Amino acid sequence: MLKIVKTTAYTDMKMGTAGLRKKSKVVLQENYLENFVQSVFDAIGGVKGLTFILGGDGRYYNKIAIQKIIKMSAANGMKKVIVGQNGFISTPASSHVLLMNKADGGFVLSASHNPGGINGDFGIKYAVASGGQCPTAVSDKIYEISKTITEYKTLDVSDVDLSRLGTQKLDNMEIEVIDPVKDYVDMMEHIFDFEALKKLFAGGFTMVFDAMNAVTGPYARRIFEEILGAPEGSVLNYVPLEDFGGLHPDPNLIYAKSLVDLMYSDKAPDFGAANDGDGDRNMILGKKFFVTPSDSLAILTDNYKLIPAYKNGIYGVAKSAATSTAVGRVAEALNIGYYEVPTGWKYFCNLMDSNRITFCGEESFGTGSSHIREKDGIWAVLFWLSIIAATGKSVQEITEEHWKKYGRSYYMRNDYEALDVETANQLMADLEARLPQLAGQTFGSYKVAEAKPFVYNDPVDGSSTKNGLIVYFTDKSRIVYRLSGTGTNGATLRVYLERYETENLNEDVAQTLESLADVSRQIGEITKRTGKTKADVLT
Ligand code: G16
Numbered sequence: 402m403l404k405i406v407k408t409t410a411y412t413d414m415k416m417g418t419a420g421l422r423k424k425s426k427v428v429l430q431e432n433y434l435e436n437f438v439q440s441v442f443d444a445i446g447g448v449k450g451l452t453f454i455l456g457g458d459g460r461y462y463n464k465i466a467i468q469k470i471i472k473m474s475a476a477n478g479m480k481k482v483i484v485g486q487n488g489f490i491s492t493p494a495s496s497h498v499l500l501m502n503k504a505d506g507g508f509v510l511s512a513s514h515n516p517g518g519i520n521g522d523f524g525i526k527y528a529v530a531s532g533g534q535c536p537t538a539v540s541d542k543i544y545e546i547s548k549t550i551t552e553y554k555t556l557d558v559s560d561v562d563l564s565r566l567g568t569q570k571l572d573n574m575e576i577e578v579i580d581p582v583k584d585y586v587d588m589m590e591h592i593f594d595f596e597a598l599k600k601l602f603a604g605g606f607t608m609v610f611d612a613m614n615a616v617t618g619p620y621a622r623r624i625f626e627e628i629l630g631a632p633e634g635s636v637l638n639y640v641p642l643e644d645f646g647g648l649h650p651d652p653n654l655i656y657a658k659s660l661v662d663l664m665y666s667d668k669a670p671d672f673g674a675a676n677d678g679d680g681d682r683n684m685i686l687g688k689k690f691f692v693t694p695s696d697s698l699a700i701l702t703d704n705y706k707l708i709p710a711y712k713n714g715i716y717g718v719a720k721s722a723a724t725s726t727a728v729g730r731v732a733e734a735l736n737i738g739y740y741e742v743p744t745g746w747k748y749f750c751n752l753m754d755s756n757r758i759t760f761c762g763e764e765s766f767g768t769g770s771s772h773i774r775e776k777d778g779i780w781a782v783l784f785w786l787s788i789i790a791a792t793g794k795s796v797q798e799i800t801e802e803h804w805k806k807y808g809r810s811y812y813m814r815n816d817y818e819a820l821d822v823e824t825a826n827q828l829m830a831d832l833e834a835r836l837p838q839l840a841g842q843t844f845g846s847y848k849v850a851e852a853k854p855f856v857y858n859d860p861v862d863g864s865s866t867k868n869g870l871i872v873y874f875t876d877k878s879r880i881v882y883r884l885s886g887t888g889t890n891g892a893t894l895r896v897y898l899e900r901y902e903t904e905n906l907n908e909d910v911a912q913t914l915e916s917l918a919d920v921s922r923q924i925g926e927i928t929k930r931t932g933k934t935k936a937d938v939l940t
Pocket of ligand 1: 677744745765885
């Protein structure tokens, strides 16, 4: 039954911000997935006697890839694989199951918020025993091995039945098929006051949750409708589909358009939310009101005492450098630790493991806490509902009161997409070289105070990471430039704009940031080098 297959190496398996992310057609190439998985196994010194968690967001190729990984795991001597029923598991649920079972690692087959289908994207997130995605040192080793791999091990057997819950054997390996929702729901019940949330819905509170035809549909139906009593129909697009029904499962103002249209109409319920393909991202909306992820992190942190699991105190909070500084003001007021890390959830993990932080979040619609080592979309929604239940206030009231207390960071991300990779790299390299000359220069009403690359020195493992370039202005405005590490189509230049205001708190965001956007194009020479006079996507 053991089969050793000769293979030819690929040279493009360098992981990005979150795992390996490629066009589906790239992953469909002969032995592509197998090469990657064997490279992971080899990089960690083999998997004999280990236990792994396995599942995915149900996108195209999920089913086939899971069978391949199960057979390869058994052939490589793994002790046990814990698999989500029918191959489904959300990224946060996977992290929880991994930690709960003290497993040695895990794969979530997902390209996250990227579209699915044969013409979409496929991806593999590889988590280590701490529950978070593998550190760069490990992904570098996997990449090196993948470039010279010559063979992989698998079993020549028929597919495993993943529809039945319970345990079965494949060769000497145990396969446990689990309900991917149950343990996750139990964990949420321990963090939040579900009785208070039941009362909220019993009192007529209305919400919609858009699962975007992706993995969180079953989680959301179980929690919001079946347990908390939100009326049936509160969860939209709840059946996970291989191509997400053609949706781009990215919960933002552009791609969650039907939800946004509903929330900005006169029929809007009290609360709206969406999650992405694999359930780690979230978007929060009130009636005709959008909460930026940066503000959301600040507001959740400021309200930690309302949640049973955190009421005795939190360690600290962290954000990615590109995320607005709103949460920094809260951390200062609460006198808790505050950290800025590079983009990528994995950079939060050491801070959580060492009890430096409890909460963390990113502008890219990710918020979470140390209950797991991934961002958690449904957790964020439950947190918001808990604040509403405890205060009796609307999303808009909660947010506007926050601005009154701390001031407001007007914030926006401008994405310049599908750029020639060479052009984008050169733009960043030349900008970095020009940074030292920017200090003291004036652009319209903005005067540069300082401009430098963002360098993070991890206080736990001592590693140093450079990610992005930051221009600070004298009025506390900032522009951050970086290249995306999750795209699969050329290069994407992300430009993050922030302007801090303490008085004009209810202005239009795009208008407020218009001149800063012009300055960003000028400083980055974006139009000159890419031909683009404006960003392709504004979130
Ligand atoms: C991943 C990472 C996040 C990161 C995001 C955007 O999210 O886990 O930490 O903020 O990518 O990365 P980039 O700006 O490099 O495209 P996800 O939801 O795709 O796993």
